[in-house]
Amino acid sequence: MIRKELVAASAEPLILSLLARGESYGYAIIQEVKARSDGKLQWTDGMLYPVLHRMEHRGLIKSRWGESETGRKRKYYSLKKDGKMAMAKHHEQWSLVHSVLAGLRKKQYV
Amino acid sequence: MFNLEQAVAEWRQQMLAAGIQTPVPLEELEIHLRDEIERQMRSGLDEKKAFEAATRQIGQARALRSEFEKNDVSIGARFVELTGIAWGVIAGLFSLWTLFFLFTIHEVNWVGRMLGLVAIASTGLSWRYGYRVLPVIRHRHVRTLMGFAGCIVSILWMGTFVKLILPSLVVLPTKADTSPARLMVSFLWAWTVAATLASTAHGLKKVASRKDQPAVS
Numbered sequence: 001m002i003r004k005e006l007v008a009a010s011a012e013p014l015i016l017s018l019l020a021r022g023e024s025y026g027y028a029i030i031q032e033v034k035a036r037s038d039g040k041l042q043w044t045d046g047m048l049y050p051v052l053h054r055m056e057h058r059g060l061i062k063s064r065w066g067e068s069e070t071g072r073k074r075k076y077y078s079l080k081k082d083g084k085m086a087m088a089k090h091h092e093q094w095s096l097v098h099s100v101l102a103g104l105r106k107k108q109y110v
Numbered sequence: 111m112f113n114l115e116q117a118v119a120e121w122r123q124q125m126l127a128a129g130i131q132t133p134v135p136l137e138e139l140e141i142h143l144r145d146e147i148e149r150q151m152r153s154g155l156d157e158k159k160a161f162e163a164a165t166r167q168i169g170q171a172r173a174l175r176s177e178f179e180k181n182d183v184s185i186g187a188r189f190v191e192l193t194g195i196a197w198g199v200i201a202g203l204f205s206l207w208t209l210f211f212l213f214t215i216h217e218v219n220w221v222g223r224m225l226g227l228v229a230i231a232s233t234g235l236s237w238r239y240g241y242r243v244l245p246v247i248r249h250r251h252v253r254t255l256m257g258f259a260g261c262i263v264s265i266l267w268m269g270t271f272v273k274l275i276l277p278s279l280v281v282l283p284t285k286a287d288t289s290p291a292r293l294m295v296s297f298l299w300a301w302t303v304a305a306t307l308a309s310t311a312h313g314l315k316k317v318a319s320r321k322d323q324p325a326v327s
Contacts, residue, residue: 026138027145045142046169049135050177057181072145075138 002040010041011051012060013090016083019061023078026052052077060086112158118143121165128171135178143168187254187311193261194311198237201305205230205298212294222291229298236306241313253318257311264307271300 018029026048033041055061060083066076079087122140130136143164150160168174212218212226247253279296 027142044169044173045146045167046139046174047177049138049142050174050181053135053178053181073137073141075134075141 001042002037007041007043011043011048012055013087013094014041015048015051015055016060016079016087016090019077019079020084020087023076025074025076029077055083058082112156112161114147114157114161117158117161125171125174129175130171130178139168139174187250187257187315190254190257190261191311191315194257194308197261197264197308198305198312201301201308202233205233205301205305208294208297208301212291212298215290215294218291218294222295225295226298229295229302233302233305236302237309237312240306240309241316244310244313244317246317247314248318253314254311257314260307260310264304267307268300268304275300 014033015029018024018032024032027045030043030045030048033043052061052063056063056077059080061077062080063075063077066074068074118140121143122136125136125139126132130139146164146167147157147160150163151157155163209226209230212223247256275296276293279293
């Protein structure tokens with residue numbers, strides 16, 4: 001299981017990256033993250049919504065109410081221009097952290 | 111006998127009692143709960159166990175409320191921010207108006223005009239980038255209070271300038287023809303200070319939201 005602090009720090013880049021593939025809703029976002037991480041990234045489901053609302057308040061994403069195929073009401077979120085820029089920044093920073101870590105690990109085995 | 115609709119209604123009551131607001135976000139959370147119950151039932155659990163697993167997964171009402179509370183912007187905070195923005199707009203309009211005269215009156219030399227332009231540029235830069243020098247204040251009430259103080263000091267400063275400083279500028283010049291430029295440039299710089307102070311609430315909010323860390327787990 002991944003540590004709580006890392007899960008929290010990765011929430012925004014993950015949400016932005018998922019929404020970059022198209023609009024989605026809270027439940028689908030959580031299921032997608034679980035599936036892609038083989039259940040290792042575990043969010044307390046309800047805690048996703050304050051984060052989504054905060055990102056919306058900051059102008060990174062926008063929302064609209066719609067209906068699913070089954071007729072259930074859903075709140076769909078999609079990326080805004082500022083969100084795309086924030087996502088690019090996150091990718092750059094996380095790539096840097098990853099490359100530094102990978103480089104250090106490689107050195108240990110040399 | 112377990113009744114799912116009654117259990118969901120009771121869960122809603124618990125959320126409302128804890129302070130989760132309706133319709134948003136409670137409705138969104140309930141939709142999520144129902145999606146999760148359906149998924150659990152499809153995987154073989156009965157209604158009761160699916161409901162219990164879904165409510166556990168969605169989290170405790172009090173923890174959710176405290177996380178949502180971080181997003182709430184009070185009416186006071188919004189009022190202070192809008193007052194600051196309105197005062198900043200007034201400052202900007204007055205500055206542009208003064209600048210127009212600075213460039214149309216023939217008695218004003220190029221030094222006066224440059225000083226006026228620098229004042230306008232400083233106002234713009236303070237609004238665009240001024241937040242970078244402000245500290246990150248996590249406590250919303252302290253931010254609101256500081257923003258309010260910024261507005262008050264800004265208004266008091268303009269009052270002091272018009273009442274005390276401006277009359278001395280009218281009297282002081284030895285040559286009558288230097289007076290318009292001196293007056294207008296001073297007025298522009300006075301508005302620069304006022305606008306910068308008025309941007310405090312907006313800047314503090316911006317710097318706090320940029321440094322904000324998401325909390326999910």
